[in-house]
Every structure is written in C-alpha cells, then in structure tokens.
Amino acid sequence: MQLLSPLLAMALTLLCGLGIFAGLGLPPGRAFHALFIEPVSGMNGLSELLLIASPLCLIALGLAIGYRANVWNIGAEGQMYLGGICATGVAIHWQGHAGAWTLWAMLVAGAAGGALWASVTAYLRARLHANEILVSLMLTYVADQLVKYLVYGPWQDPQANKFPMTVEFGDDALLPLLQSFGWEIFDGTRVNASVFIVLAAIPAAWLFIGRSFAGFRLDVSGQAPAAARYAGFPQTGAIWLGMLIGGAAAGLAGAAELAGPIGRLNDRWTPGFGFTAIIVAALGRLHPLGIALAALLMALLYLGGEAGQIALQLPKAISQVFQGMLLMFLLGCDVLVRHRLQWRAAPEIAAGAAA
Amino acid sequence: MVAGPLLELRGVRKRYPAVLALEHASLEVQRGEIHAVLGENGAGKSTLMKIICGAVRPDAGEVLWEGRPAPVGDPALSRALGIAMVFQHFALFETVSVVENIALALPGRLGLRALAKRIEEVAQRYGLPVNPWRPVYELSVGERQRVEIVRCLLQSPRLLIMDEPTSVLPPQAVGQLFGTLRGLAAEGTAILYVSHKLDEIRSLCDRATVLRGGRVVARVVPREESEQGLAELMLGREFPRTQRREHVPGEPVLELMGLSMPAEGPFGIPLRSVSLKLRAGEILGIAGISGNGQAEFLAALSGELPAEDAQTVWLGKETIGKLGPAQRRRLGLAYVPEERLGRGAVPEMSLAQNALLTGYQRGMVRRGLIEPGAARRFAQDVIVQLDVRCGGPRAAANSLSGGNLQKFIVGREMALQPRILVLAQPTWGVDVAATALIRQRIIDLAGAGVAVLIVSEDLGEILEVCDRVAVLASGRLSPLRAVSDTGAEEIGRWMSGAFPDAPATLQ
Numbered sequence: 001m002q003l004l005s006p007l008l009a010m011a012l013t014l015l016c017g018l019g020i021f022a023g024l025g026l027p028p029g030r031a032f033h034a035l036f037i038e039p040v041s042g043m044n045g046l047s048e049l050l051l052i053a054s055p056l057c058l059i060a061l062g063l064a065i066g067y068r069a070n071v072w073n074i075g076a077e078g079q080m081y082l083g084g085i086c087a088t089g090v091a092i093h094w095q096g097h098a099g100a101w102t103l104w105a106m107l108v109a110g111a112a113g114g115a116l117w118a119s120v121t122a123y124l125r126a127r128l129h130a131n132e133i134l135v136s137l138m139l140t141y142v143a144d145q146l147v148k149y150l151v152y153g154p155w156q157d158p159q160a161n162k163f164p165m166t167v168e169f170g171d172d173a174l175l176p177l178l179q180s181f182g183w184e185i186f187d188g189t190r191v192n193a194s195v196f197i198v199l200a201a202i203p204a205a206w207l208f209i210g211r212s213f214a215g216f217r218l219d220v221s222g223q224a225p226a227a228a229r230y231a232g233f234p235q236t237g238a239i240w241l242g243m244l245i246g247g248a249a250a251g252l253a254g255a256a257e258l259a260g261p262i263g264r265l266n267d268r269w270t271p272g273f274g275f276t277a278i279i280v281a282a283l284g285r286l287h288p289l290g291i292a293l294a295a296l297l298m299a300l301l302y303l304g305g306e307a308g309q310i311a312l313q314l315p316k317a318i319s320q321v322f323q324g325m326l327l328m329f330l331l332g333c334d335v336l337v338r339h340r341l342q343w344r345a346a347p348e349i350a351a352g353a354a355a
Numbered sequence: 356m357v358a359g360p361l362l363e364l365r366g367v368r369k370r371y372p373a374v375l376a377l378e379h380a381s382l383e384v385q386r387g388e389i390h391a392v393l394g395e396n397g398a399g400k401s402t403l404m405k406i407i408c409g410a411v412r413p414d415a416g417e418v419l420w421e422g423r424p425a426p427v428g429d430p431a432l433s434r435a436l437g438i439a440m441v442f443q444h445f446a447l448f449e450t451v452s453v454v455e456n457i458a459l460a461l462p463g464r465l466g467l468r469a470l471a472k473r474i475e476e477v478a479q480r481y482g483l484p485v486n487p488w489r490p491v492y493e494l495s496v497g498e499r500q501r502v503e504i505v506r507c508l509l510q511s512p513r514l515l516i517m518d519e520p521t522s523v524l525p526p527q528a529v530g531q532l533f534g535t536l537r538g539l540a541a542e543g544t545a546i547l548y549v550s551h552k553l554d555e556i557r558s559l560c561d562r563a564t565v566l567r568g569g570r571v572v573a574r575v576v577p578r579e580e581s582e583q584g585l586a587e588l589m590l591g592r593e594f595p596r597t598q599r600r601e602h603v604p605g606e607p608v609l610e611l612m613g614l615s616m617p618a619e620g621p622f623g624i625p626l627r628s629v630s631l632k633l634r635a636g637e638i639l640g641i642a643g644i645s646g647n648g649q650a651e652f653l654a655a656l657s658g659e660l661p662a663e664d665a666q667t668v669w670l671g672k673e674t675i676g677k678l679g680p681a682q683r684r685r686l687g688l689a690y691v692p693e694e695r696l697g698r699g700a701v702p703e704m705s706l707a708q709n710a711l712l713t714g715y716q717r718g719m720v721r722r723g724l725i726e727p728g729a730a731r732r733f734a735q736d737v738i739v740q741l742d743v744r745c746g747g748p749r750a751a752a753n754s755l756s757g758g759n760l761q762k763f764i765v766g767r768e769m770a771l772q773p774r775i776l777v778l779a780q781p782t783w784g785v786d787v788a789a790t791a792l793i794r795q796r797i798i799d800l801a802g803a804g805v806a807v808l809i810v811s812e813d814l815g816e817i818l819e820v821c822d823r824v825a826v827l828a829s830g831r832l833s834p835l836r837a838v839s840d841t842g843a844e845e846i847g848r849w850m851s852g853a854f855p856d857a858p859a860t861l862q
Contacts, residue, residue: 211727213720216711219704226698229659230690231712232681 005333006283006290010297012329017322026312034311035304035318047178047189049299051261052273054198055080055253057295059277061205062249064286066242068209069218070225073243075121075136076250077274078143079114083251084258085147086113088166088265091173091258092155098172106173107197107255114251115244117143122243126236132243140274151267165266175260194256201249206288218242250274271302279327298323359422361386361545362407362438362514367416369402376402377413377569384514389536389546391556391577393589394566396786397756400549403566404516407547408440409433434462437513441503441520447491449622454487457506477508481535492622496644497528504535515539516547521555526814526847533559551589551787552815553582567591590788597794600802602822605635608775608806609688610669614662614676616651624648626655629832631825633775638797638807639835640821642814642846648830649779649810656777656808657690658683670775685716687774691765691781695757699764702753706745709752710734710767717771733770734763741766742792758789765793775806782816794820814843828852 014032021031039045059076066073073079087106094102120139124130151164159167175193178186209215221228221238228235253273262269280298284290305319362384369377377399384390394400405411406418412428419425426432447456454471461470471487478485483501491499500520507515517536521529536546536559548560556563557577565573565588573588580588587593610633616626626648633639643649654660655668662668662676669675670686680690692698700709707730711719719729734748741762745755752760761781768776781797782790797820801807810827811817817824818838826833826849833854836845848854 207724211724213711213715213723213725216708216725220701220712223703224697224701226694227701227712230657230680230692230698232658232679232684234679 002285002337005337006285006294006330008333009283009326009329012333013322013325016325016329020321024314031308031312035308036300038311039303039307040300043185044189045303047186047191048303049296050191050195052299052302053292053295054194055257055273056277056280056298057198057292058201058253058256059246059250059274060280060284060291060295061201061288062246063277064281064284064288064291065205065208065215065218066246067281068215068222068286069238069242070222071125071239071242071246072133073118073121073136073246074133074278075118075138075140075274076246076277077270077272078136078140079117079247079250080254080257080270080274081140081143081147082117083110083114083254084265084269085143085150086110086251087255087258088150088155088169091169092166095167095170095173098170100172102170102172103175103259106259107252110255111248111252114254115248117251118243118247119240122240125243126239132239136243147265148267151265155265157264163266166264168264169259173259174263175256190261192260194260197252197256202288202292205291209288214241250277276302276323279323279330283326283330301326360384360419361421362425363417363419363422364403364406365417365419367403367406367413367418369399369406369411369413375569377406380416380566380569380571382564382571384545384547386513386545387540387543388561389540389548389559391560391563392547392549392566393551393553393556393563393585395551395589395788396758396784398566398589399569400566401518402569404440404518404547404549407433407514408438408516434510437511438516439507439510439512439514440516440518441500441507442518445499445503447499447502449492450490452488452490453485453494453502456491456502457487457509460506461509473509474505477505481505481508481538482531483535496646500528500532508539512544514545514547516549518549519551520548521550521552526843527851529555553577553585556585557582565589586787597791597798597819600798602637604637604822605804606671607632608635608671609633609656609808612667612669614655614667616648616655616660616662619651619654619660622646623651624830626651627830629827631832631835633806633808635774635806636801636804637823638801638809638821640817640824640838641808641810641827641832642817642824643810643812643827643850645780645812647828649827651830652827653690653692653777653779653810656688657692658688684713684771684773687772689713689768689771689773689776691761691768691776691778693779693783695760695764696753700752700760703751705749705751706734706738706743706755706763707731707748709763710737710748714767714771734767737763737766737770740770741796756786758785761785762789762793765796769796769800773805775808776800777808777810779810780812781809782813783811814846817846818843826850826854828854831856 018028018032021028040049059080063073063076086109090102090106090109117139121132121136124135125132151166155166157165157167177192179189217233218238218241220231220233221235225235257270258265276298280291280294284294301319301322308314308318309316360383364380364382367377367380380399380403392400392403402411406413409428409430409432417424418427420436425436454467454474457474458467458470474485474487483505485501485505520532540546550556560577563575563577564571565575567589577585611629611631613628613630614626615628618625624647629652655662658678658680661679665674665676667676670688673686675683675686696702701712707727710733711725711730714733719726719733731748737743738745743763744759755763765781782793797807809817809821821838823835824838824841824846825835826846828850829852833849
C-alpha cells in the first residue's frame with residue numbers, strides 16, 4: 001500500500017491535469033502529448049531531462065536520509081545557495097590560476113558550504129530544541145539575500161552593465177560536457193559530468209540506508225525515538241547527521257549547477273530545485289531507487305511546463321500547478337491509505353443512561 | 356422479573372483476517388452472579404467482551420438479553436441495555452478533574468455540581484472513596500480505576516464487565532475492589548470478570564467459563580477446582596512451575612549510593628536518595644505501583660537519564676552515573692524496558708534488525724556496515740533459546756504477540772551475557788506459559804551468577820522469583836527484606852509509603 005499511493009497520486013494528478021486542459025478549451029490528448037511526450041522525444045529533450053533530474057535526485061537523496069530519521073530539513077534551497085556561493089568563491093578567487101583541481105575544489109567547497117548552512121539549523125535544533133522546519137526554511141531567505149548581496153555587490157561582474165551576476169567561470173571551473181568525452185550520442189546536448197556524481201550517489205545512498213549501521217541508527221531514531229534512546233543512539237547525533245548529509249548533498253548540487261549549465265552565479269539561477277526535491281523525496285518513498293524515478297518525473301513536469309508555454313501558450317505556472325497537485329494527492333493518498341473516513345451522525349443520548 | 360439468564364451467547368463465531376478469534380463460543384450470565392472468563396492471551400476473551408459491549412459484530416451466533424435477541428455491533432445500544440465495561444487501560448484526561456472526566460464520558464448534560472453530588476453518592480454507597488474535584492494526574496492507579504468504576508456505576512449498569520482489573524492494584528486495593536464487586540452482585544448486578552489470575556477467580560467468582568484457542572473448553576465452579584487444575588484447563592496441558600534455586604549471593608555488582616533524580620515530565624515523581632546494593636547471583640525485586648518514581652529509577656539505571664553525580668551509581672568498581680545506555684551496556688548492564696513495542700523493539704523492523712538494536716556490539720557491525728547474516732543468526736539463536744513463536748528472524752516485531760515479543764526481548768538481553776540484567780514488568784500482559792518460561796530463565800540466569808533486578812507491580816511475581824525485595828513509593832526506597840522474612844501483608848503496607856527510613860549504609 002505504501003508503494004501504491006505514489007502511483008495513485010500520479011494517476012489522479014494526470015486525471016485532474018487532463019480536466020484542467022479540457023477546462024481551458026484545449027484537447028486533452030494533444031495537450032498531454034505536447035507537455036509530456038514531445039519534450040522528451042529526442043536526444044536533446046532527454047538530455048535536458050537528465051540535466052534537471054540530476055540536482056533534484058542528488059538533493060532528494062540527501063534529504064531522504066534526514067527524513068528517515070524524522071529530521072525535517074525544508075531548507076535545501078538555501079543550503080544549495082550556500083553551496084553555489086562557496087563554489088563560486090573558489091572559481092572566481094582562482095580565476096587566473098585555475099587548474100584541473102579547481103573543479104574538485106569547487107565541488108568540495110559546495111558540499112561544505114551546504115553542510116555549514118545546515119549545521120546552523122542542526123545546532124539550534126540539537127541545543128535549543130528550535131523547530132528545524134522553521135529554522136531551515138527561514139535560513140533559505142537569509143541565503144537568498146546573501147546571494148543578492150554578493151551579485152549586486154562585491155562579486156558583480158564589472159563588465160555586466162550592472163546586471164546582478166558574477167563573471168563567467170573559466171573552463172577549469174566547469175564540468176565537462178558528456179559530448180566532450182567523444183560520445184557522439186550526446187553531441188549538441190548540454191548534459192554534463194554531474195550525472196556521474198548522481199549515478200554514484202544513488203548506490204551510495206542505497207548502501208548507507210540499507211547496510212550501514214549509521215543509517216540503521218537514523219532509521220531507529222525516526223521510527224521509534226524511545227527505542228533509539230533505549231539503545232543509546234543519541235537524538236542529537238541523528239539531528240546532526242541528518243542535517244549535514246542533506247546540506248552537503250544540496251550544496252554539492254548547487255555547485256554542480258553553477259559549474260554546469262549556469263556557468264556563473266546570478267540572483268535567480270535555480271527554479272526552486274531545493275523545494276521540489278522535498279516532493280521528490282516524498283514521492284520516491286525515501287528510497288534511493290524511488291527517488292531516482294521521482295526525480296525524472298519532476299524533471300518532466302519542469303520540461304512540460306516550458307513546452308506548454310511555447311506550444312500552447314499556457315501560463316508559466318502550469319508546472320507548479322502539476323507539482324502542487326502531485327504533492328497534494330500524494331499526501332491525501334498517504335492519509336487515506338492508512339486511515340478510513342467514517343461519516344457518523346451526532347451521538348444519540350442513550351435512553352435510560354441517566355436513570 | 357423474567358426467569359432465565361440475563362445474558363446468553365450461543366454459537367458465536369468471529370474471524371479476523373489472520374486468525375479465528377472465536378468459534379462456537381457460548382456464555383451464560385445470571386443476574387447477581389460474578390462470572391469469570393478465564394483464558395490465556397489470545398484465547399478470545401477480549402473479542403468476546405467486545406462482542407458483548409457492542410464494539411465488535413460477530414460473524415455468526417446469537418446474543419440474547421433476558422431471553423430476547425439483543426442488538427449487536429452498536430456500543431450505544433448495548434449501553435442502553437445496561438452493559439458497562441471497565442477497561443484495563445483507563446482513558447482519562449490527566450489534567451482535568453474527576454468530575455470533568457466523567458462528564459465527558461456520560462451522555463446527556465448535567466451540571467458539574469449536580470454530577471459531583473451524584474458521584475459522591477455512588478462512591479459512598481459502594482465504598483469507593485473518590486474526590487470528584489481532584490485532577491486525575493494526582494490520583495494513583497487504584498484511584499483512577501475507582502473513577503472508571505464510578506463512571507460505569509453512574510449509568511446503573513445491569514452487567515458490569517471488568518477487564519483484568521487487579522493487574523494494577525496493590526493487595527489492599529484488591530480486597531477493597533472485591534468488597535465493592537460482591538456488594539454490587541448482591542444488589543443483582545451481574546459481573547463478568549476477565550482475568551488469568553487463578554487465586555482471585557477462586558476467591559471471588561461464582562462460576563467460570565474457560566476459553567482456549569477461541570473455544571469454550573470448560574464451565575466450572577472455580578471454588579471446587581484447584582489452581583493447578585484451572586491452569587491446566589486454561590493451557591490444555593500441564594502447568595510449568597518455576598524451580599527456585601539456592602540463593603548464594605556473590606560480590607556486589609551494582610550499587611546505588613544516595614541516587615536522586617528530578618521528576619521525568621510534569622506528572623513524574625522525583626527519586627529521593629535511593630541506595631541499594633545488588634550482588635552477583637541475586638534477584639532483587641522492587642515492588643510498588645508505577646508512577647512512584649519507577650520511570651525515573653529505571654531511566655537512572657539504564658542510563659537514559661544520566662545522574663548528576665557519577666558517584667551515585669557503581670557497576671562493580673566503576674562509577675557509571677554519567678554514562679549513557681550504550682556505554683553501560685558495554686560494561687555489562689542489560690535492560691528489558693516495560694514498553695515492548697516502540698522502546699524494547701522497533702515495531703516495523705524485523706527481529707534480526709531488532710537484535711541489532713542492542714546486540715550490535717557483538718560482531719554484527721564491521722567497518723560501519725551491518726552484517727545481516729550475523730544479526731539473523733543472533734536473532735535465530737534467541738528465537739530457539741526462548742521458544743519464540745514467530746515467522747523467523749525476518750518477521751516484523753509488531754507481527755508477534757505480546758508474550759512472544761517479550762520472550763524475544765528478554766532472550767536478546769540475556770544473549771548479551773550481561774553482568775547485571777534489569778527488567779521492568781517482565782511479564783506484564785504476557786500469557787501464562789510465556790510468563791512461566793521467562794521467570795524460569797530469570798532464575799536460571801541468576802543461578803549462573805548474573806545479578807538481576809526486577810521492577811514489577813505484580814507482587815506475586817516478586818514473591819515467586821526474587822530473593823530480596825524492597826518497595827519504591829513516592830520516590831523513596833524502603834528497606835530491603837529477604838523474601839522469606841516478609842510477605843504480601845507487609846509489602847502491601849509499604850506500597851502506600853508506610854515504611855521506616857532505610858539506613859543507607861546497611862543496604
């Protein structure tokens with residue numbers, strides 16, 4: 001039943017989506033084709049799909065590990081910003097003296113930056129019992145302001161006509177495209193080496209969740225906090241580990257985004273991957289394989305949203321509408337799979353009870 | 356008045372997806388009789404009671420009330436007939452007063468003042484002293500039970516169902532309860548008394564229906580049967596008796612020296628300077644009603660709540676007051692907590708994973724990775740050793756019955772080869788056969804030189820298993836007594852807190 005509810009949610013989303021198209025006066029079949037089939041019918045489309053799915057998958061894997069321990073990190077978006085900031089710092093500080101090491105340093109700095117941002121939440125939760133949902137969410141807005149400060153201020157490209165962006169990264173600070181490895185099938189596509197990071201992260205997360213003792217302790221903390229206390233797995237440990245892994249994954253994804261298709265830091269470089277990844281993690285049932293599939297699905301919604309704007313003049317919000325429906329149906333299905341609605345009349349006053 | 360039984364069930368059958376809970380069960384209750392329903396856990400007692408009070412609809416069979424078909428499957432209609440049930444676990448709101456709790460449970464609206472007056476009347480009449488204005492959190496378990504009984508009596512029931520009512524009561528309160536029940540029966544109220552405590556049934560009940568595996572296996576007059584005979588009817592085979600061993604205390608293993616603890620939670624009780632010495636090969640029982648500092652005492656022993664002063668808890672020659680549970684376990688302290696699901700075991704995890712919960716220091720983890728084979732073997736050994744009925748090491752903890760899960764947890768902690776084993780309510784809610792097995796294993800373990808400490812509300816258990824006994828009441832520990840030098844009388848008196856202050860040095 002646990003696995004049924006995402007499938008059910010997808011079916012309901014699709015159904016309602018078709019209903020919305022019909023309501024807009026579009027033939028549902030054609031709209032569906034234009035939104036969800038056409039964008040991925042060529043190699044170019046598939047590579048765009050991978051390009052979007054990669055960061056979603058990476059972030060969701062990290063979040064899922066925390067979620068399994070009931071550590072609700074909602075601030076992956078902000079942790080991703082910090083990852084991007086740190087990677088950018090490395091890239092532009094060593095702009096003239098870069099080497100093969102630069103890219104690696106950027107990725108490490110990105111992961112560290114994300115983890116550092118998450119550690120603020122972890123500290124407040126572990127020491128002061130501050131709610132990690134609120135703290136991590138609010139810190140996202142702080143991180144956003146930090147990015148704005150940097151790209152409007154000290155890191156602004158002097159040649160950019162006051163546009164809020166840094167200089168373009170040098171070649172050593174960019175992830176190589178797959179086509180540069182000589183694989184002809186990727187010719188003309190933008191997909192880059194970051195997919196290797198994700199392909200490594202999926203089995204790594206699987207191993208961590210399924211086989212490692214640390215993963216087991218997190219699961220115990222999440223499923224039965226009293227059992228974790230009894231066994232001697234401290235809750236603070238679960239908070240720290242869950243937040244740091246989530247933050248590092250988000251930071252790494254941020255660094256890979258900037259070193260990949262974006263190529264420089266600006267003030268609106270992510271379409272909310274950090275938030276979408278929360279849906280991916282939930283839709284994937286916090287399991288690495290499920291998350292990989294869910295990431296592809298959410299990436300398709302992004303692509304479909306863009307295609308809908310072009311082909312059918314649909315508003316930009318269409319992909320968010322689909323995301324929102326999917327999450328709502330998923331939560332609804334989860335509740336209804338576990339519980340049953342019962343309609344009942346107001347209780348009657350039993351006769352003779354007050355005798 | 357109509358002749359014939361007040362309540363009669365004929366050929367009742369109830370099947371749940373996985374089990375046949377009742378098959379061709381019948382029951383006959385007369386006006387004014389105290390009728391026992393006797394059976395092991397899983398024998399179908401609770402299903403039968405739920406059918407009677409309308410919570411469960413039987414698949415087949417008849418329910419007759421005063422000879423006429425009674426409505427089934429509707430609690431409100433059953434209540435209207437005059438059927439009331441006092442549950443084993445009380446559903447009372449801690450923070451509000453007795454009268455407010457009762458007002459919430461009663462249909463209709465009655466002013467609190469008027470209701471309080473009626474509560475006092477009923478309480479007076481049946482010898483159930485209850486102050487309607489006291490908040491529930493201040494009440495002892497016995498007082499809470501009284502509140503529940505008064506709540507039922509306010510509805511003038513004609514049939515009162517009591518589900519394991521004495522499992523939480525001190526001996527004196529049991530006597531009081533029996534007096535009340537006899538008085539009610541004398542007025543014509545029928546009482547269905549669900550229990551597996553044979554001595555109580557023999558002294559209280561007029562007739563008994565014995566259930567085994569969902570079927571009625573006997574109808575007897577309990578006074579005419581021996582306890583042994585009743586037990587064998589209930590189990591369907593010979594009743595295992597615990598074999599005591601000679602008590603040869605060795606070196607002190609655990610020492611508490613003036614251990615104090617703040618209360619856990621708003622309704623907890625602080626521990627006040629508890630001292631004791633537990634020796635190798637000895638079984639020490641801590642009697643007393645839960646909520647008298649038991650939670651704090653156990654948390655202080657297990658390390659879940661470290662002491663403020665490391666010097667107050669000693670394991671052998673080491674001070675462990677500030678160590679956490681994992682460190683204490685490494686030094687040889689194993690612990691079986693009171694809650695099985697959710698604390699002693701993770702409900703949705705397999706037995707193998709639950710073996711890992713405390714057994715991970717025993718070669719089940721290598722370089723940070725779990726060795727699933729080792730965990731499965733460990734779990735399998737425990738299953739074999741303690742005769743755990745389950746679907747093997749891969750079975751989820753929540754698929755086991757309470758008794759089998761408890762056997763697994765006790766077996767797991769014993770397999771850690773501890774120097775001291777602490778058990779909280781080791782056989783609470785566990786069926787008779789599993790109880791006997793667990794108690795025997797505890798005795799054998801002490802015979803092998805392990806120090807054992809049992810915290811239990813079940814005084815009978817402590818007197819059966821332990822060598823020495825003390826009472827924890829209001830956060831204070833009584834003097835320790837050899838079990839052979841004391842009895843239910845004295846210990847029962849101590850449970851209310853009436854004991855001399857223990858000279859700390861002599862314990």
